[in-house]
Amino acid sequence: MANRATRPIFAPVDIAEHERRLARGLVEALPEPILIVADGRIVVSNDAARAVLAGATEGADVRLAIRHPAALERLLGEDTAADEVALVGVGGPERRWALRVSPLSGGLRLVRLADRSDAHAAEQMRVDFVANASHELRTPLATLVGYAETLREAGDEVDAATRARFTAIIHDEARRMQRLVEDLISLSRIEGEKFSPPGDAVDLAALLEETGRAAANAAAQRGCRIAIEAPAGLPPVAGDRAQLLQLYDNLVANALRYGRSGGTVRISAAAHGEEVRTAVADDGEGIAKEHIPRLTERFYRVDATRSRSAGGTGLGLAIVKHIVERHRGRLVIESEPGRGTIVTVTLPAAAAAGAPS
Amino acid sequence: MRAALRSLAVAEEAHRPAGFGAERDELRALISQMGGLAEHAIRESMRCLMHRDSAGARAVVEADARLDALEAEAEARIVAFIARHPPSDEDLREAVAALKIVGVVERIGDYAKNIAKRVPQVDAGRSDIEPLSLLPAMARIAAEMVGDVLDAFVARDAAAAEQVCARDRSVDDFYDSIFRALLTFMIEDPASVGRAAHLLFVAKNLERIGDHATNIAEMVYFAATGARMPERQRGDDGIGGR
Numbered sequence: 001m002a003n004r005a006t007r008p009i010f011a012p013v014d015i016a017e018h019e020r021r022l023a024r025g026l027v028e029a030l031p032e033p034i035l036i037v038a039d040g041r042i043v044v045s046n047d048a049a050r051a052v053l054a055g056a057t058e059g060a061d062v063r064l065a066i067r068h069p070a071a072l073e074r075l076l077g078e079d080t081a082a083d084e085v086a087l088v089g090v091g092g093p094e095r096r097w098a099l100r101v102s103p104l105s106g107g108l109r110l111v112r113l114a115d116r117s118d119a120h121a122a123e124q125m126r127v128d129f130v131a132n133a134s135h136e137l138r139t140p141l142a143t144l145v146g147y148a149e150t151l152r153e154a155g156d157e158v159d160a161a162t163r164a165r166f167t168a169i170i171h172d173e174a175r176r177m178q179r180l181v182e183d184l185i186s187l188s189r190i191e192g193e194k195f196s197p198p199g200d201a202v203d204l205a206a207l208l209e210e211t212g213r214a215a216a217n218a219a220a221q222r223g224c225r226i227a228i229e230a231p232a233g234l235p236p237v238a239g240d241r242a243q244l245l246q247l248y249d250n251l252v253a254n255a256l257r258y259g260r261s262g263g264t265v266r267i268s269a270a271a272h273g274e275e276v277r278t279a280v281a282d283d284g285e286g287i288a289k290e291h292i293p294r295l296t297e298r299f300y301r302v303d304a305t306r307s308r309s310a311g312g313t314g315l316g317l318a319i320v321k322h323i324v325e326r327h328r329g330r331l332v333i334e335s336e337p338g339r340g341t342i343v344t345v346t347l348p349a350a351a352a353a354g355a356p357s
Numbered sequence: 358m359r360a361a362l363r364s365l366a367v368a369e370e371a372h373r374p375a376g377f378g379a380e381r382d383e384l385r386a387l388i389s390q391m392g393g394l395a396e397h398a399i400r401e402s403m404r405c406l407m408h409r410d411s412a413g414a415r416a417v418v419e420a421d422a423r424l425d426a427l428e429a430e431a432e433a434r435i436v437a438f439i440a441r442h443p444p445s446d447e448d449l450r451e452a453v454a455a456l457k458i459v460g461v462v463e464r465i466g467d468y469a470k471n472i473a474k475r476v477p478q479v480d481a482g483r484s485d486i487e488p489l490s491l492l493p494a495m496a497r498i499a500a501e502m503v504g505d506v507l508d509a510f511v512a513r514d515a516a517a518a519e520q521v522c523a524r525d526r527s528v529d530d531f532y533d534s535i536f537r538a539l540l541t542f543m544i545e546d547p548a549s550v551g552r553a554a555h556l557l558f559v560a561k562n563l564e565r566i567g568d569h570a571t572n573i574a575e576m577v578y579f580a581a582t583g584a585r586m587p588e589r590q591r592g593d594d595g596i597g598g599r
C-alpha cells in the first residue's frame with residue numbers, strides 16, 4: 001500500500017536526466033517558490049515552493065498544489081496570458097502572491113510566485129487607517145449633532161437637569177474628538193521625525209515624578225495608588241522630553257484605565273548597563289495572549305466599547321511604539337490574564353546613544 | 358463479510374492494474390481543483406459585494422456551472438473506481454470520503470453563488486449599514502477554512518483538519534454579532550430592511566460555508582485515520598472555552 005503511495009510518477013514529457021538536474025539546481029538556488037510543470041504534472045519544485053504550496057511534490061498533479069481557477073487555466077489550458085494571478089491566503093493566512101506562468105521549450109511551463117504580502121499589508125493599512133479614523137470621528141460627531149439638535153428643537157421644554165446632562169455629554173464627546181485629533185496629529189509628527197534621533201539628555205526620574213503628579217487626579221477618581229520607584233543617580237537618556245512625557249502619560253493612563261479599581265499602578269526605572277529600563281505595571285485583569293501582538297496597531301482594541309467609554313482614542317500604544325522606535329528603544333508588553341499587564345520600555349542612556357551628528 | 362472483502366482485496370492487490378494509483382491521484386487532483394473553484398467563488402463574490410461589481414458577480418454565478426460539471430465528473434469517477442476494483446478498507450474509506458467531499462464542495466460553491474446573486478440588490482457601497490464592515494472579516498475566515506481544509510485533504514493531514522474545525526467557532530461568533538447588529542439596524546431604520554435582509558442571508562451563507570468546511574475536515578480526518586473525529590473538535594461546545 002505505502003509502496004504505491006510513494007512510488008514516483010514519471011512525467012510523460014521526457015527531459016534528459018542531466019537537463020533535469022540542471023533545471024533542479026537552478027530552481028533550487030532561487031529564493032522564490034518555483035515549479036516546472038509538464039502536462040499538468042510537477043516535474044521540478046524547489047524548497048520554497050514546497051514550503052508554500054501543500055501539494056507541490058515532484059511528480060504530483062499540479063492541481064494538488066495550485067487550485068486557483070485562473071492559474072489552472074494558464075497551466076492546463078491554452079491560455080498563455082502573461083499577466084499575473086493573485087493568490088490569496090496561500091502558505092499562511094493573510095499572505096498574498098503574484099503567480100506568473102511562462103512557457104518554456106518542449107511544452108514545459110515555468111511557474112513563479114512573487115511574495116506580495118508586504119505590499120498588500122501596507123496598502124491595506126493605509127486604507128484601514130483612513131476608514132478607521134473617519135469612523136472614529138463620526139461616532140462622537142453623531143452623538144454631538146443628535147444632542148445639540150434635541151436641545152435646539154425642544155427649546156424651553158427641556159428642564160434644567162436634562163439640559164445640564166445633555167451639555168455634559170456634548171462636552172465629553174467634543175473632548176473625545178479633540179483628543180483623537182490631537183493623537184492623530186502627534187502620531188503623524190512622530191512619524192515625520194522618525195529618522196532624526198532626539199538629542200536632549202533627559203532625567204527620567206524627574207520625568208516619571210512629573211507623570212505621576214499629572215495622573216494623580218485620574219488615579220484618585222479610580223481609587224488607585226501610583227507607586228514610583230526610581231533610584232537616585234539614574235543615568236540620563238537621550239530623548240525628546242515632550243515625547244517621553246507623552247509616552248509615559250499614555251502608559252500610565254492605560255494602566256489606570258484597565259487596572260483594578262482601587263489597585264496600584266507601579267512605575268519603575270533602573271539602569272541596565274548602557275540602558276535604562278522602565279516599566280509601568282497594573283494589577284488589572286490582563287490581556288489575552290492573542291491580542292498582544294496587535295496592541296500597537298492603530299485603532300486596535302481588545303474591547304471597543306470599554307475602551308471608548310474609558311476615553312481611549314485607540315492610538316495610545318501606536319504613539320508609544322513610534323516614540324520608542326524614534327528613541328532607538330525597545331517596547332515589550334507582557335500580560336497574564338487575571339494578574340495584570342507590564343509594559344517595559346528600554347531606552348539607551350545619553351552617552352551610549354552616540355554623539356549627536 | 359468484512360473479512361471476506363478484505364481477503365478479496367488482498368488477493369486483488371497483486372493484480373491491480375498499473376493505472377490504479379494514477380486513477381486515485383487524478384481523483385484527488387479533481388477534488389482539489391473543485392475546491393479551488395469554490396474557494397475562489399467565495400472571495401470573488403465578497404469582493405463583488407463590497408465593490409458593487411455586478412458584472413463580476415454575474416461571472417461568479419456563471420462559473421458555478423463549471424463546478425457542477427466537475428462534480429458530475431468526479432462522482433462518475435468515484436463510482437467507476439469502486440466498481441472496477443474491489444476496494445481495500447483504506448480505498449473504500451477514501452472513496453466514500455471523496456464522494457461526500459465532492460458534494461459538500463459543490464454546496465459551498467452554491468453558497469458563494471448565492472452571495473454573488475445578491476450583489477445587485479444590496480448596494481453595499483452605501484456604507485450606512487454598519488455591520489457591513491464585519492462581513493469581509495467573516496468571509497476571510499470562512500475562505501481560509503475552505504483553503505486550509507483543502508490543504509489538509511491534499512496532505513491527508515488529520516491534525517490540520519482538526520484545526521480547521523476549531524476555527525468554526527469564530528465564524529459562528531461573527532454570525533451572532535452580525536445577526537444582532539443587523540436586527541438592531543432594521544428596527545431603527547425600517548427603510549433598510551430589504552438591504553439588511555440580503556446582508557443577513559450573506560452572513561448566513563458564510564456561516565454555512567464554515568460548517569461545510571468543518572464537514573470536509575471530518576471526512577479528511579476519517580479518510581486519514583479510519584476513525585471519526587473526536588466530539589470536542591466537531592461540536593459546538595468546549596472549543597477553547599472563552
